[in-house]
Amino acid sequence: MFNNINLTSYLEMAKGIYAGTPQFYVAVDCIIFAYENNEIQVLLQKRKIEPFIGEQTLLGGFVGADESLDDAAHRVLLERTGMKNVFLEQVETFGEIDRDPGGRVISTAYYALLNKKLHNTKLIQKYGCQWVSLKELPHLHFDHGKMLVKALKLLRDRIGYTPVAMNLLPSEFTLTQLQHVYEGILGVELDKRNFRKRLKEMPYFAETGKKDKSFSKRAASLYSFDWEMYRQLKYYHL
């Protein structure tokens, strides 16, 4: 077995012109956000190795030799949730020497936003994953706590001037749902009238004409977001 590894490593090194330069394991860790029951949730999984075996951690994985960082993050998402084309944005790369007890590992954190209705619930059970409310997060070991805090800060920033919230909702949604997404991410309550007034000024939010009765007795209008119109207006305004 070690002979094999040696050979592989020898070939890898011979390919590069940087022979002699130290090499590192590279991983990605994903902070996966979703919205359900009027709250923001994060997907965590049970750690399978010591130390802290059985405790909850972020979903991660090593980057493959023929895989970009972004591809690795998308692969982790696909493996664990069955979803492709999930919204992902890089948060930060963590490179402290002793950050991983198993060896020298550099890890890039990504946050993901997904429509929870579309994920594969059997797959996450198979991987020992569970959704945890953002308000009831457990203590996360290593630098995973820092990763989550940074991811949330970045998301709070982004939601202020980009329509990332759309990634957490179905293509048709009520304004109350949308407001709950904003409140859950920002951690504050918003004024309903001011919230709706601002949306009305954005032409890429459009009533579909359909109604939803699943959340209230009086039906709520369903809205959709026109990405194409958003892009055109955005670039026009520059």
Next chain:
Amino acid sequence: MFNNINLTSYLEMAKGIYAGTPQFYVAVDCIIFAYENNEIQVLLQKRKIEPFIGEQTLLGGFVGADESLDDAAHRVLLERTGMKNVFLEQVETFGEIDRDPGGRVISTAYYALLNKKLHNTKLIQKYGCQWVSLKELPHLHFDHGKMLVKALKLLRDRIGYTPVAMNLLPSEFTLTQLQHVYEGILGVELDKRNFRKRLKEMPYFAETGKKDKSFSKRAASLYSFDWEMYRQLKYYHL
């Protein structure tokens, strides 16, 4: 020589519990900003290897085996400019498979802000580095152009609500200098009266009582920034 490399790599791998997992070269690239002559400048160096030998690139270096990512960036700064404790912030990590023609290299971009008066001009000559105006940047190869654009975007964001601009100036500065720093980074002209009005509302900007005549016939007041007061007020407001 190859035997040596093979042995090193074997020992490295045997240490970790992730044997068999691919490893990567990890580098840092620094976008180093400074202010002089009413403009923002970036430090570039001449590339010493093919392809594009002799053309200008960002300052970079490989991360050492016993060095964190942040430490590697600080080391690159120290090597090239002779400066310690330079302001550094991580921008983003670039991990495309073919981003470096010499091998599979993951690179984390950092931006740095330094007081140009304090750097070692002989050292940068020795390394083949030169300061280039932000308005006259050459084409940068590989993903270095993207790195610079991202760094500048991040800096433009930060300057809007943090006092990062102070890192580009001496401890005592005139309001005109400060305004030029903002204008250089944001790429727009600002109204002098509005700019000064806002500063007057911030108690951590204080007149030192001293005057500077080197830039004008009529002396300009020198100001200083009180970091301690800034931190206290900032946390108090949360």
Next chain:
DNA sequence: TCAAAAGTGTTAATAGTACACCCATGA
């Protein structure tokens, strides 16, 4: 009939923007 969520405008306060002239001094 009542509980629960949907929907709707106005006013006040704050923040941001536009704008022009006199001052001090060294060359």
Next chain:
DNA sequence: TCATGGGTGTACTATTAACACTTTTGA
């Protein structure tokens, strides 16, 4: 004396924040 950068205040506009009641309908 004049060219150069230093220094100052006000009016207008846009944005944001505060605030309460009526509607619909299923249980």
